[in-house]
Amino acid sequence: MFEEMRAFVAVAEVGSYTKAAEIMSFSQPTISQQVRRLEMFFGGVALFEKSGVGNSIRLTEAGEYAFASCKDMLSLLDETIEVINNKDREEVTRVRVGASHTICNYLVPKLLKLVEEELPGLEIITTIGNTKKICSLLDKGTIDLGLIEGRDMYFPFVRQNFYEDEMILIGSPYLATLISDLKPATLSRQAWIVREQGSGTRQEQMDFMRTMRLSAHQIRMCHTNGENIEMVANDLGLSLVSRLSAENSLALGKVVEIPLKKRFVRNFSYIYREGSSLWESEQLSHLFALLESF
Known part of the structure:
Protein backbone atom coordinates (compact mmCIF):
# COMPACT_ATOMS: atom_id res chain seq x y z
CA MET A 1 0.00 0.00 0.00
CA PHE A 2 2.96 2.35 0.44
CA GLU A 3 3.59 2.41 -3.33
CA GLU A 4 -0.03 3.40 -3.88
CA MET A 5 0.46 6.19 -1.34
CA ARG A 6 3.58 7.40 -3.17
CA ALA A 7 1.69 7.51 -6.47
CA PHE A 8 -1.20 9.39 -4.86
CA VAL A 9 1.12 11.96 -3.21
CA ALA A 10 2.99 12.49 -6.48
CA VAL A 11 -0.25 13.15 -8.40
CA ALA A 12 -1.49 15.49 -5.66
CA GLU A 13 1.73 17.49 -5.68
CA VAL A 14 1.85 18.06 -9.45
CA GLY A 15 -1.89 18.02 -10.17
CA SER A 16 -1.58 15.55 -13.06
CA TYR A 17 -1.47 11.79 -13.58
CA THR A 18 0.74 12.23 -16.65
CA LYS A 19 3.32 14.43 -14.93
CA ALA A 20 3.39 12.15 -11.88
CA ALA A 21 4.01 9.16 -14.16
CA GLU A 22 6.95 10.94 -15.77
CA ILE A 23 8.48 11.85 -12.40
CA MET A 24 8.10 8.29 -11.06
CA SER A 25 9.15 6.62 -14.34
CA PHE A 26 5.88 4.68 -14.61
CA SER A 27 3.19 4.66 -17.27
CA GLN A 28 0.19 6.87 -16.77
CA PRO A 29 -2.22 3.86 -16.54
CA THR A 30 -0.04 2.36 -13.79
CA ILE A 31 -0.26 5.56 -11.73
CA SER A 32 -4.02 5.74 -12.29
CA GLN A 33 -4.44 2.13 -11.13
CA GLN A 34 -2.38 2.75 -7.98
CA VAL A 35 -4.53 5.76 -7.07
CA ARG A 36 -7.72 3.76 -7.68
CA ARG A 37 -6.44 0.95 -5.44
CA LEU A 38 -5.80 3.51 -2.70
CA GLU A 39 -9.31 4.90 -3.13
CA MET A 40 -10.70 1.37 -2.76
CA PHE A 41 -8.53 0.87 0.34
CA PHE A 42 -10.13 3.98 1.84
CA GLY A 43 -13.62 2.57 1.21
CA GLY A 44 -14.24 3.68 -2.35
CA VAL A 45 -13.98 7.41 -1.62
CA ALA A 46 -12.83 9.73 -4.43
CA LEU A 47 -9.52 11.43 -3.73
CA PHE A 48 -9.45 13.69 -6.81
CA GLU A 49 -11.95 15.72 -8.81
CA LYS A 50 -11.65 17.79 -11.97
CA SER A 51 -10.65 21.37 -11.30
CA GLY A 52 -12.55 22.78 -14.28
CA VAL A 53 -9.36 24.12 -15.86
CA GLY A 54 -8.30 21.98 -18.82
CA ASN A 55 -7.42 18.45 -17.78
CA SER A 56 -6.08 19.44 -14.36
CA ILE A 57 -7.36 17.81 -11.20
CA ARG A 58 -7.53 18.79 -7.54
CA LEU A 59 -7.95 17.03 -4.23
CA THR A 60 -11.38 16.43 -2.80
CA GLU A 61 -12.01 17.18 0.88
CA ALA A 62 -11.28 13.52 1.67
CA GLY A 63 -8.20 13.73 -0.57
CA GLU A 64 -6.86 16.72 1.36
CA TYR A 65 -7.04 14.75 4.60
CA ALA A 66 -5.57 11.61 3.00
CA PHE A 67 -2.75 13.66 1.43
CA ALA A 68 -1.58 15.05 4.79
CA SER A 69 -1.75 11.63 6.45
CA CYS A 70 0.03 9.84 3.60
CA LYS A 71 2.80 12.45 3.60
CA ASP A 72 3.37 11.89 7.32
CA MET A 73 3.37 8.09 6.98
CA LEU A 74 5.74 8.11 4.01
CA SER A 75 8.10 10.51 5.79
CA LEU A 76 8.22 8.21 8.81
CA LEU A 77 8.72 5.18 6.56
CA ASP A 78 11.60 6.84 4.69
CA GLU A 79 13.25 7.84 7.95
CA THR A 80 12.95 4.26 9.25
CA ILE A 81 14.41 2.82 6.04
CA GLU A 82 17.34 5.23 6.20
CA VAL A 83 18.17 4.29 9.78
CA ILE A 84 17.88 0.55 9.17
CA ASN A 85 19.77 0.46 5.88
CA ASN A 86 22.56 2.84 6.80
CA LYS A 87 24.94 0.22 8.15
CA ASP A 88 27.82 2.67 8.52
CA ARG A 89 25.94 5.12 10.67
CA GLU A 90 27.70 5.68 13.97
CA GLU A 91 25.65 4.65 16.97
CA VAL A 92 24.43 7.66 18.93
CA THR A 93 24.47 7.55 22.71
CA ARG A 94 22.03 9.97 24.30
CA VAL A 95 22.82 11.28 27.76
CA ARG A 96 20.28 13.33 29.68
CA VAL A 97 22.24 15.86 31.71
CA GLY A 98 20.81 18.01 34.49
CA ALA A 99 22.91 21.01 35.49
CA SER A 100 22.52 23.58 38.22
CA HIS A 101 22.19 27.20 37.14
CA THR A 102 25.79 28.47 37.13
CA ILE A 103 27.11 25.33 35.44
CA CYS A 104 24.33 25.26 32.83
CA ASN A 105 24.73 28.93 31.94
CA TYR A 106 28.52 29.17 31.83
CA LEU A 107 30.11 25.72 31.42
CA VAL A 108 27.55 23.56 29.60
CA PRO A 109 27.79 25.60 26.35
CA LYS A 110 31.56 24.96 26.33
CA LEU A 111 30.94 21.28 27.06
CA LEU A 112 28.46 20.98 24.17
CA LYS A 113 30.98 22.54 21.80
CA LEU A 114 33.68 20.07 22.88
CA VAL A 115 31.28 17.13 22.53
CA GLU A 116 30.35 18.26 19.02
CA GLU A 117 34.03 18.43 18.04
CA GLU A 118 35.38 15.35 19.82
CA LEU A 119 32.42 13.02 20.47
CA PRO A 120 30.12 13.24 17.43
CA GLY A 121 28.36 10.01 18.46
CA LEU A 122 27.23 11.50 21.76
CA GLU A 123 24.03 13.53 22.07
CA ILE A 124 23.54 15.67 25.18
CA ILE A 125 20.03 16.65 26.30
CA THR A 126 20.13 19.28 29.07
CA THR A 127 17.84 20.26 31.93
CA ILE A 128 18.44 23.16 34.34
CA GLY A 129 17.58 23.39 38.05
CA ASN A 130 19.15 24.01 41.43
CA THR A 131 21.23 21.32 43.13
CA LYS A 132 18.29 19.86 45.05
CA LYS A 133 16.15 19.60 41.90
CA ILE A 134 18.96 17.97 39.89
CA CYS A 135 19.48 15.36 42.61
CA SER A 136 15.76 14.64 42.67
CA LEU A 137 15.63 14.22 38.88
CA LEU A 138 18.60 11.86 38.99
CA ASP A 139 16.99 9.80 41.75
CA LYS A 140 13.80 9.46 39.70
CA GLY A 141 15.74 8.42 36.59
CA THR A 142 14.61 11.49 34.64
CA ILE A 143 18.26 12.36 33.93
CA ASP A 144 21.39 10.19 33.60
CA LEU A 145 24.04 12.63 34.83
CA GLY A 146 23.95 15.58 37.20
CA LEU A 147 26.30 18.57 37.28
CA ILE A 148 25.91 20.30 40.62
CA GLU A 149 27.35 23.17 42.64
CA GLY A 150 26.08 22.29 46.08
CA ARG A 151 27.92 20.14 48.60
CA ASP A 152 24.73 18.36 49.70
CA MET A 153 23.74 15.60 47.26
CA TYR A 154 20.57 14.51 49.14
CA PHE A 155 21.09 10.95 47.76
CA PRO A 156 24.05 8.50 47.81
CA PHE A 157 25.23 9.02 44.22
CA VAL A 158 28.71 8.54 42.83
CA ARG A 159 30.39 11.96 42.90
CA GLN A 160 33.51 13.44 41.28
CA ASN A 161 34.70 17.06 41.44
CA PHE A 162 35.65 18.55 38.07
CA TYR A 163 35.94 22.34 38.45
CA GLU A 164 37.01 24.86 41.10
CA ASP A 165 34.75 27.90 41.13
CA ARG A 266 33.75 25.74 45.84
CA ASN A 267 33.80 22.60 43.69
CA PHE A 268 31.50 21.74 40.84
CA SER A 269 30.81 17.98 40.67
CA TYR A 270 29.30 15.44 38.33
CA ILE A 271 27.10 12.79 39.93
CA TYR A 272 25.43 9.62 38.68
CA ARG A 273 23.75 6.48 39.95
CA GLU A 274 26.11 3.58 40.41
CA GLY A 275 25.38 0.47 38.36
CA SER A 276 23.75 2.13 35.35
CA SER A 277 24.56 0.24 32.12
CA LEU A 278 24.96 3.61 30.40
CA TRP A 279 28.30 4.11 32.11
CA GLU A 280 29.84 1.12 30.33
CA SER A 281 30.07 3.27 27.19
CA GLU A 282 33.57 4.38 26.24
CA GLN A 283 32.06 7.69 25.18
CA LEU A 284 31.07 8.41 28.76
CA SER A 285 34.63 8.09 29.99
CA HIS A 286 35.58 10.59 27.29
CA LEU A 287 32.78 12.89 28.49
CA PHE A 288 34.14 12.78 32.04
CA ALA A 289 37.61 13.58 30.68
CA LEU A 290 36.17 16.63 28.91
CA LEU A 291 34.52 17.82 32.12
CA GLU A 292 37.74 17.40 34.07
CA SER A 293 39.64 19.41 31.43
CA PHE A 294 37.84 22.62 32.37
Missing part, protein backbone atom coordinates in the same frame (compact mmCIF):
# COMPACT_ATOMS: atom_id res chain seq x y z
CA GLU A 166 35.79 31.15 42.79
CA MET A 167 33.17 33.02 44.81
CA ILE A 168 33.50 36.81 45.03
CA LEU A 169 31.83 39.55 47.04
CA ILE A 170 30.06 42.13 44.89
CA GLY A 171 28.12 45.35 45.40
CA SER A 172 26.84 48.19 43.27
CA PRO A 173 29.36 50.99 42.63
CA TYR A 174 27.44 53.10 45.17
CA LEU A 175 27.16 50.47 47.94
CA ALA A 176 30.82 49.55 47.52
CA THR A 177 31.78 53.08 48.61
CA LEU A 178 30.03 52.44 51.93
CA ILE A 179 32.23 49.43 52.72
CA SER A 180 35.24 50.93 54.46
CA ASP A 181 36.34 47.61 55.96
CA LEU A 182 35.26 43.98 56.22
CA LYS A 183 34.38 44.08 59.90
CA PRO A 184 31.15 42.28 60.88
CA ALA A 185 29.52 45.51 62.03
CA THR A 186 30.21 47.22 58.71
CA LEU A 187 28.97 44.34 56.56
CA SER A 188 25.95 43.62 58.77
CA ARG A 189 24.57 47.11 58.16
CA GLN A 190 23.95 46.18 54.53
CA ALA A 191 21.15 44.06 53.10
CA TRP A 192 22.30 40.71 51.67
CA ILE A 193 20.96 38.93 48.63
CA VAL A 194 20.88 35.12 48.60
CA ARG A 195 19.55 32.39 46.33
CA GLU A 196 16.59 30.13 47.10
CA GLN A 197 16.58 27.03 49.32
CA GLY A 198 18.17 24.04 47.59
CA SER A 199 20.62 26.17 45.61
CA GLY A 200 24.32 25.35 45.81
CA THR A 201 25.12 29.07 45.61
CA ARG A 202 22.91 29.71 48.63
CA GLN A 203 24.93 27.19 50.66
CA GLU A 204 28.10 29.16 49.92
CA GLN A 205 26.41 32.49 50.64
CA MET A 206 25.10 31.39 54.03
CA ASP A 207 28.43 29.77 54.95
CA PHE A 208 30.21 33.00 54.03
CA MET A 209 27.92 35.02 56.25
CA ARG A 210 28.56 32.63 59.15
CA THR A 211 32.32 32.69 58.52
CA MET A 212 32.30 36.50 58.52
CA ARG A 213 30.09 36.50 61.65
CA LEU A 214 27.46 38.63 59.97
CA SER A 215 24.11 39.48 61.45
CA ALA A 216 22.49 41.03 58.41
CA HIS A 217 19.67 43.47 59.11
CA GLN A 218 17.90 42.28 55.96
CA ILE A 219 18.16 39.25 53.64
CA ARG A 220 16.52 39.30 50.22
CA MET A 221 15.99 36.08 48.26
CA CYS A 222 16.14 35.51 44.50
CA HIS A 223 15.87 32.46 42.22
CA THR A 224 18.50 32.87 39.51
CA ASN A 225 22.05 34.16 39.13
CA GLY A 226 20.87 36.87 36.77
CA GLU A 227 18.27 38.10 39.25
CA ASN A 228 20.88 37.96 42.02
CA ILE A 229 23.30 40.22 40.14
CA GLU A 230 20.58 42.62 38.92
CA MET A 231 19.42 43.13 42.50
CA VAL A 232 22.99 43.95 43.50
CA ALA A 233 23.37 46.34 40.55
CA ASN A 234 20.22 48.17 41.70
CA ASP A 235 21.62 48.92 45.19
CA LEU A 236 19.44 46.30 46.90
CA GLY A 237 22.28 44.64 48.79
CA LEU A 238 25.62 42.85 48.72
CA SER A 239 26.06 39.26 47.62
CA LEU A 240 28.60 36.47 47.27
CA VAL A 241 28.41 35.06 43.73
CA SER A 242 30.38 32.94 41.30
CA ARG A 243 32.94 34.94 39.36
CA LEU A 244 31.68 33.11 36.27
CA SER A 245 28.21 34.62 36.66
CA ALA A 246 29.47 38.13 37.43
CA GLU A 247 32.11 38.55 34.71
CA ASN A 248 29.91 40.44 32.22
CA SER A 249 28.39 42.74 34.85
CA LEU A 250 31.86 43.48 36.26
CA ALA A 251 33.14 44.35 32.78
CA LEU A 252 30.18 46.69 32.19
CA GLY A 253 30.64 48.38 35.56
CA LYS A 254 27.16 47.42 36.75
CA VAL A 255 28.68 45.82 39.85
CA VAL A 256 32.12 45.94 41.44
CA GLU A 257 34.13 43.35 43.29
CA ILE A 258 34.82 44.06 46.95
CA PRO A 259 38.23 42.45 47.69
CA LEU A 260 38.25 39.79 50.39
CA LYS A 261 41.19 38.95 52.61
CA LYS A 262 41.08 35.30 51.62
CA ARG A 263 39.91 33.36 48.60
CA PHE A 264 36.57 31.56 48.73
CA VAL A 265 36.13 28.63 46.34
Whole structure:
Protein backbone atom coordinates (compact mmCIF):
# COMPACT_ATOMS: atom_id res chain seq x y z
CA MET A 1 0.00 0.00 0.00
CA PHE A 2 2.96 2.35 0.44
CA GLU A 3 3.59 2.41 -3.33
CA GLU A 4 -0.03 3.40 -3.88
CA MET A 5 0.46 6.19 -1.34
CA ARG A 6 3.58 7.40 -3.17
CA ALA A 7 1.69 7.51 -6.47
CA PHE A 8 -1.20 9.39 -4.86
CA VAL A 9 1.12 11.96 -3.21
CA ALA A 10 2.99 12.49 -6.48
CA VAL A 11 -0.25 13.15 -8.40
CA ALA A 12 -1.49 15.49 -5.66
CA GLU A 13 1.73 17.49 -5.68
CA VAL A 14 1.85 18.06 -9.45
CA GLY A 15 -1.89 18.02 -10.17
CA SER A 16 -1.58 15.55 -13.06
CA TYR A 17 -1.47 11.79 -13.58
CA THR A 18 0.74 12.23 -16.65
CA LYS A 19 3.32 14.43 -14.93
CA ALA A 20 3.39 12.15 -11.88
CA ALA A 21 4.01 9.16 -14.16
CA GLU A 22 6.95 10.94 -15.77
CA ILE A 23 8.48 11.85 -12.40
CA MET A 24 8.10 8.29 -11.06
CA SER A 25 9.15 6.62 -14.34
CA PHE A 26 5.88 4.68 -14.61
CA SER A 27 3.19 4.66 -17.27
CA GLN A 28 0.19 6.87 -16.77
CA PRO A 29 -2.22 3.86 -16.54
CA THR A 30 -0.04 2.36 -13.79
CA ILE A 31 -0.26 5.56 -11.73
CA SER A 32 -4.02 5.74 -12.29
CA GLN A 33 -4.44 2.13 -11.13
CA GLN A 34 -2.38 2.75 -7.98
CA VAL A 35 -4.53 5.76 -7.07
CA ARG A 36 -7.72 3.76 -7.68
CA ARG A 37 -6.44 0.95 -5.44
CA LEU A 38 -5.80 3.51 -2.70
CA GLU A 39 -9.31 4.90 -3.13
CA MET A 40 -10.70 1.37 -2.76
CA PHE A 41 -8.53 0.87 0.34
CA PHE A 42 -10.13 3.98 1.84
CA GLY A 43 -13.62 2.57 1.21
CA GLY A 44 -14.24 3.68 -2.35
CA VAL A 45 -13.98 7.41 -1.62
CA ALA A 46 -12.83 9.73 -4.43
CA LEU A 47 -9.52 11.43 -3.73
CA PHE A 48 -9.45 13.69 -6.81
CA GLU A 49 -11.95 15.72 -8.81
CA LYS A 50 -11.65 17.79 -11.97
CA SER A 51 -10.65 21.37 -11.30
CA GLY A 52 -12.55 22.78 -14.28
CA VAL A 53 -9.36 24.12 -15.86
CA GLY A 54 -8.30 21.98 -18.82
CA ASN A 55 -7.42 18.45 -17.78
CA SER A 56 -6.08 19.44 -14.36
CA ILE A 57 -7.36 17.81 -11.20
CA ARG A 58 -7.53 18.79 -7.54
CA LEU A 59 -7.95 17.03 -4.23
CA THR A 60 -11.38 16.43 -2.80
CA GLU A 61 -12.01 17.18 0.88
CA ALA A 62 -11.28 13.52 1.67
CA GLY A 63 -8.20 13.73 -0.57
CA GLU A 64 -6.86 16.72 1.36
CA TYR A 65 -7.04 14.75 4.60
CA ALA A 66 -5.57 11.61 3.00
CA PHE A 67 -2.75 13.66 1.43
CA ALA A 68 -1.58 15.05 4.79
CA SER A 69 -1.75 11.63 6.45
CA CYS A 70 0.03 9.84 3.60
CA LYS A 71 2.80 12.45 3.60
CA ASP A 72 3.37 11.89 7.32
CA MET A 73 3.37 8.09 6.98
CA LEU A 74 5.74 8.11 4.01
CA SER A 75 8.10 10.51 5.79
CA LEU A 76 8.22 8.21 8.81
CA LEU A 77 8.72 5.18 6.56
CA ASP A 78 11.60 6.84 4.69
CA GLU A 79 13.25 7.84 7.95
CA THR A 80 12.95 4.26 9.25
CA ILE A 81 14.41 2.82 6.04
CA GLU A 82 17.34 5.23 6.20
CA VAL A 83 18.17 4.29 9.78
CA ILE A 84 17.88 0.55 9.17
CA ASN A 85 19.77 0.46 5.88
CA ASN A 86 22.56 2.84 6.80
CA LYS A 87 24.94 0.22 8.15
CA ASP A 88 27.82 2.67 8.52
CA ARG A 89 25.94 5.12 10.67
CA GLU A 90 27.70 5.68 13.97
CA GLU A 91 25.65 4.65 16.97
CA VAL A 92 24.43 7.66 18.93
CA THR A 93 24.47 7.55 22.71
CA ARG A 94 22.03 9.97 24.30
CA VAL A 95 22.82 11.28 27.76
CA ARG A 96 20.28 13.33 29.68
CA VAL A 97 22.24 15.86 31.71
CA GLY A 98 20.81 18.01 34.49
CA ALA A 99 22.91 21.01 35.49
CA SER A 100 22.52 23.58 38.22
CA HIS A 101 22.19 27.20 37.14
CA THR A 102 25.79 28.47 37.13
CA ILE A 103 27.11 25.33 35.44
CA CYS A 104 24.33 25.26 32.83
CA ASN A 105 24.73 28.93 31.94
CA TYR A 106 28.52 29.17 31.83
CA LEU A 107 30.11 25.72 31.42
CA VAL A 108 27.55 23.56 29.60
CA PRO A 109 27.79 25.60 26.35
CA LYS A 110 31.56 24.96 26.33
CA LEU A 111 30.94 21.28 27.06
CA LEU A 112 28.46 20.98 24.17
CA LYS A 113 30.98 22.54 21.80
CA LEU A 114 33.68 20.07 22.88
CA VAL A 115 31.28 17.13 22.53
CA GLU A 116 30.35 18.26 19.02
CA GLU A 117 34.03 18.43 18.04
CA GLU A 118 35.38 15.35 19.82
CA LEU A 119 32.42 13.02 20.47
CA PRO A 120 30.12 13.24 17.43
CA GLY A 121 28.36 10.01 18.46
CA LEU A 122 27.23 11.50 21.76
CA GLU A 123 24.03 13.53 22.07
CA ILE A 124 23.54 15.67 25.18
CA ILE A 125 20.03 16.65 26.30
CA THR A 126 20.13 19.28 29.07
CA THR A 127 17.84 20.26 31.93
CA ILE A 128 18.44 23.16 34.34
CA GLY A 129 17.58 23.39 38.05
CA ASN A 130 19.15 24.01 41.43
CA THR A 131 21.23 21.32 43.13
CA LYS A 132 18.29 19.86 45.05
CA LYS A 133 16.15 19.60 41.90
CA ILE A 134 18.96 17.97 39.89
CA CYS A 135 19.48 15.36 42.61
CA SER A 136 15.76 14.64 42.67
CA LEU A 137 15.63 14.22 38.88
CA LEU A 138 18.60 11.86 38.99
CA ASP A 139 16.99 9.80 41.75
CA LYS A 140 13.80 9.46 39.70
CA GLY A 141 15.74 8.42 36.59
CA THR A 142 14.61 11.49 34.64
CA ILE A 143 18.26 12.36 33.93
CA ASP A 144 21.39 10.19 33.60
CA LEU A 145 24.04 12.63 34.83
CA GLY A 146 23.95 15.58 37.20
CA LEU A 147 26.30 18.57 37.28
CA ILE A 148 25.91 20.30 40.62
CA GLU A 149 27.35 23.17 42.64
CA GLY A 150 26.08 22.29 46.08
CA ARG A 151 27.92 20.14 48.60
CA ASP A 152 24.73 18.36 49.70
CA MET A 153 23.74 15.60 47.26
CA TYR A 154 20.57 14.51 49.14
CA PHE A 155 21.09 10.95 47.76
CA PRO A 156 24.05 8.50 47.81
CA PHE A 157 25.23 9.02 44.22
CA VAL A 158 28.71 8.54 42.83
CA ARG A 159 30.39 11.96 42.90
CA GLN A 160 33.51 13.44 41.28
CA ASN A 161 34.70 17.06 41.44
CA PHE A 162 35.65 18.55 38.07
CA TYR A 163 35.94 22.34 38.45
CA GLU A 164 37.01 24.86 41.10
CA ASP A 165 34.75 27.90 41.13
CA GLU A 166 35.79 31.15 42.79
CA MET A 167 33.17 33.02 44.81
CA ILE A 168 33.50 36.81 45.03
CA LEU A 169 31.83 39.55 47.04
CA ILE A 170 30.06 42.13 44.89
CA GLY A 171 28.12 45.35 45.40
CA SER A 172 26.84 48.19 43.27
CA PRO A 173 29.36 50.99 42.63
CA TYR A 174 27.44 53.10 45.17
CA LEU A 175 27.16 50.47 47.94
CA ALA A 176 30.82 49.55 47.52
CA THR A 177 31.78 53.08 48.61
CA LEU A 178 30.03 52.44 51.93
CA ILE A 179 32.23 49.43 52.72
CA SER A 180 35.24 50.93 54.46
CA ASP A 181 36.34 47.61 55.96
CA LEU A 182 35.26 43.98 56.22
CA LYS A 183 34.38 44.08 59.90
CA PRO A 184 31.15 42.28 60.88
CA ALA A 185 29.52 45.51 62.03
CA THR A 186 30.21 47.22 58.71
CA LEU A 187 28.97 44.34 56.56
CA SER A 188 25.95 43.62 58.77
CA ARG A 189 24.57 47.11 58.16
CA GLN A 190 23.95 46.18 54.53
CA ALA A 191 21.15 44.06 53.10
CA TRP A 192 22.30 40.71 51.67
CA ILE A 193 20.96 38.93 48.63
CA VAL A 194 20.88 35.12 48.60
CA ARG A 195 19.55 32.39 46.33
CA GLU A 196 16.59 30.13 47.10
CA GLN A 197 16.58 27.03 49.32
CA GLY A 198 18.17 24.04 47.59
CA SER A 199 20.62 26.17 45.61
CA GLY A 200 24.32 25.35 45.81
CA THR A 201 25.12 29.07 45.61
CA ARG A 202 22.91 29.71 48.63
CA GLN A 203 24.93 27.19 50.66
CA GLU A 204 28.10 29.16 49.92
CA GLN A 205 26.41 32.49 50.64
CA MET A 206 25.10 31.39 54.03
CA ASP A 207 28.43 29.77 54.95
CA PHE A 208 30.21 33.00 54.03
CA MET A 209 27.92 35.02 56.25
CA ARG A 210 28.56 32.63 59.15
CA THR A 211 32.32 32.69 58.52
CA MET A 212 32.30 36.50 58.52
CA ARG A 213 30.09 36.50 61.65
CA LEU A 214 27.46 38.63 59.97
CA SER A 215 24.11 39.48 61.45
CA ALA A 216 22.49 41.03 58.41
CA HIS A 217 19.67 43.47 59.11
CA GLN A 218 17.90 42.28 55.96
CA ILE A 219 18.16 39.25 53.64
CA ARG A 220 16.52 39.30 50.22
CA MET A 221 15.99 36.08 48.26
CA CYS A 222 16.14 35.51 44.50
CA HIS A 223 15.87 32.46 42.22
CA THR A 224 18.50 32.87 39.51
CA ASN A 225 22.05 34.16 39.13
CA GLY A 226 20.87 36.87 36.77
CA GLU A 227 18.27 38.10 39.25
CA ASN A 228 20.88 37.96 42.02
CA ILE A 229 23.30 40.22 40.14
CA GLU A 230 20.58 42.62 38.92
CA MET A 231 19.42 43.13 42.50
CA VAL A 232 22.99 43.95 43.50
CA ALA A 233 23.37 46.34 40.55
CA ASN A 234 20.22 48.17 41.70
CA ASP A 235 21.62 48.92 45.19
CA LEU A 236 19.44 46.30 46.90
CA GLY A 237 22.28 44.64 48.79
CA LEU A 238 25.62 42.85 48.72
CA SER A 239 26.06 39.26 47.62
CA LEU A 240 28.60 36.47 47.27
CA VAL A 241 28.41 35.06 43.73
CA SER A 242 30.38 32.94 41.30
CA ARG A 243 32.94 34.94 39.36
CA LEU A 244 31.68 33.11 36.27
CA SER A 245 28.21 34.62 36.66
CA ALA A 246 29.47 38.13 37.43
CA GLU A 247 32.11 38.55 34.71
CA ASN A 248 29.91 40.44 32.22
CA SER A 249 28.39 42.74 34.85
CA LEU A 250 31.86 43.48 36.26
CA ALA A 251 33.14 44.35 32.78
CA LEU A 252 30.18 46.69 32.19
CA GLY A 253 30.64 48.38 35.56
CA LYS A 254 27.16 47.42 36.75
CA VAL A 255 28.68 45.82 39.85
CA VAL A 256 32.12 45.94 41.44
CA GLU A 257 34.13 43.35 43.29
CA ILE A 258 34.82 44.06 46.95
CA PRO A 259 38.23 42.45 47.69
CA LEU A 260 38.25 39.79 50.39
CA LYS A 261 41.19 38.95 52.61
CA LYS A 262 41.08 35.30 51.62
CA ARG A 263 39.91 33.36 48.60
CA PHE A 264 36.57 31.56 48.73
CA VAL A 265 36.13 28.63 46.34
CA ARG A 266 33.75 25.74 45.84
CA ASN A 267 33.80 22.60 43.69
CA PHE A 268 31.50 21.74 40.84
CA SER A 269 30.81 17.98 40.67
CA TYR A 270 29.30 15.44 38.33
CA ILE A 271 27.10 12.79 39.93
CA TYR A 272 25.43 9.62 38.68
CA ARG A 273 23.75 6.48 39.95
CA GLU A 274 26.11 3.58 40.41
CA GLY A 275 25.38 0.47 38.36
CA SER A 276 23.75 2.13 35.35
CA SER A 277 24.56 0.24 32.12
CA LEU A 278 24.96 3.61 30.40
CA TRP A 279 28.30 4.11 32.11
CA GLU A 280 29.84 1.12 30.33
CA SER A 281 30.07 3.27 27.19
CA GLU A 282 33.57 4.38 26.24
CA GLN A 283 32.06 7.69 25.18
CA LEU A 284 31.07 8.41 28.76
CA SER A 285 34.63 8.09 29.99
CA HIS A 286 35.58 10.59 27.29
CA LEU A 287 32.78 12.89 28.49
CA PHE A 288 34.14 12.78 32.04
CA ALA A 289 37.61 13.58 30.68
CA LEU A 290 36.17 16.63 28.91
CA LEU A 291 34.52 17.82 32.12
CA GLU A 292 37.74 17.40 34.07
CA SER A 293 39.64 19.41 31.43
CA PHE A 294 37.84 22.62 32.37
